[in-house]
Amino acid sequence: MILLDKPYVSKFLKETIVKYEFPVIDTGNVTEHGELSLISSDEIVQKFRDNPDSRIYTNSENSINWVVNHLGFTRLPDYINIFKNKIEFRKLIQSMYPDFFFKEVSLQDLDEVDLDELPMPFIIKPAIGFLSLGVHKVVDESDWLKVKALIHEEFTDAKALFPIEVVNASSFLIEEVIDGEEFAFDAYFDENGDAVILGISKHLFASDKDVSDRVYYTSKELIKTYLPSFLGFVKDLGNAAELKNFPVHVEVRVDENGKLIPIEVNPMRFGGWCTTADLTYMATKLNPYHCFLTNVKPNWDQVLEEMDEEIYSLVILDNSTGIPSKEIVEFDYDTLLARFCEPIELRKIDYKMYSIFGMLFTKTPKEKFVEIEEILVSNLKEFVL
Structure with a gap:
């Protein structure tokens, strides 16, 4: 079963729903009338009452409130809270990473934070958040003053766009900087709690201070290199939380010695805005939505054998121009596309609402x-009018 909600449902996800006749409800009025054959909320609830091993996927964490309100008799709300609340997540894996520093602080107590008690540099992020909203790296005291002001500004705007379950500014997590290269991967846990990985991508950054989501890429070489270690970690994670019939989007860093440290785990979905799962399909022909909902475990040896040697990238065109989105008249998508050898799909986004021009x-x-390296460091000013 699938819950659809704002901000974005991809054509590929809709085609998957139609092809495999997955039961679906629209919790955010994101589909056109008659576009998909929808079922009622009561039907989904009854399916879970009849079969505790039922599976449900959502494209957006906006649907979390629906799950909590309608499926409270299942373990789903507990699973969601463990991962959606980054404080609870750090507590869950504390025994796996006993030397890792983290601290909880409320929004109103940010001015009371004693920097002498914190590792410098450090990362601050909302305990419950979405995308890179409110995520900042602090390198010194003057930096901290700027970050505090930014946080107050960001969350004033965010409360108008996302429900409280997605963006909750009451509590923040301060944690040590995790060194190494960053990766994201989609996975699920079956009815026995066994872990299954459905795609791996690398998150590129423009600089040491960059915390944006501009570029992710995947390739045959990348998946082959990291699949064994990532599978080992996600197995341990599933055992710690006793997860079953549950999809996740995992973000980790791997240091120069090969040590993996998790950044966060996002519940109920793969990459937001239908990104990483769709990227996996483009690169591997493996459909992560279908795999999870029908309990398919990929034969990665065969998948890798059939993959080409090209690099498949997701470019998130966030507004880094320094110009307020509401003041931008137009974004020149044609000029942007001309910069790439083989664009596969461009998804235009209402940038005046979300401050994202699109996904490429x-x-x-x-x-x-x-x-890819050039678009990673671009502020995109050359494409706006």
Whole structure:
């Protein structure tokens, strides 16, 4: 079963729903009338009462409130809270990473934080958040003053866009900086609690201070390299939380010694805005939505054997121009597309509402990867009017 909600449902997810006739409800009025054959909330509730091993996927954490209100008799609300609340997540894995520093602080107590008690630099993020909203790296005292002001500004705007279950500014997590390269992967746990990985991507950054979501990419080489260690971690995670019939989107860092430290785990979904699952399909022909909902465990040896050697990237065109989105008249998508060898799909976003111009999926030969490196560091000013 699938819950659909704002902000975005991809064409690929809709096609998957139609092809496999997955039961679906629209909790956010994001589909056109008659576009999909919808069922009632009562039907989904009854399916879970009849079969505790039922599975449900949502494209957006906006649907969390629906799950809590309608499926409170299942373990789903407990699973969601463990991962959606980053404080609870750190407590869950504390025994796995006993030396890792983290601290909880409320919004109103930010001015009372004693920097002498914190590792410098450090990361601050909302205990419950979405995308990179409210996530900042602090390197010194003057930086801290700027970050506090930014946090207050960001959450004033965010409360008008997202429900309280998605963005809750009452509590923040301060934690030590996790060194290493960053990765994201989608996975699920079956009815026995066994872990299944459904795709791996690498998150690129423009600089040491960059915390944006501009570029993710995947490739045959990348998946082959990291699949064993990531599977080992997610197995331990599933055992710690006793997860069953549950999808997750995991973000980790791997240091120069190969040590993996998790950043966060997002519940009930794969990458937000239908991103990483769709990217996986483009690169591997593996459909993560179908795999989870029908209990398919990929034969990764075969998948990797059939993959090409190209690099498949997701470029998130966030507004980094320094110009308020409401003051931008137009974004030149044609000029943007001309910069890439093989654009696969462009998804235009209402940037005046979400401060994101769009999502671009590309296919790039290894020798042309400079096109990805260039968009990674671009402030996108050259594309706006």
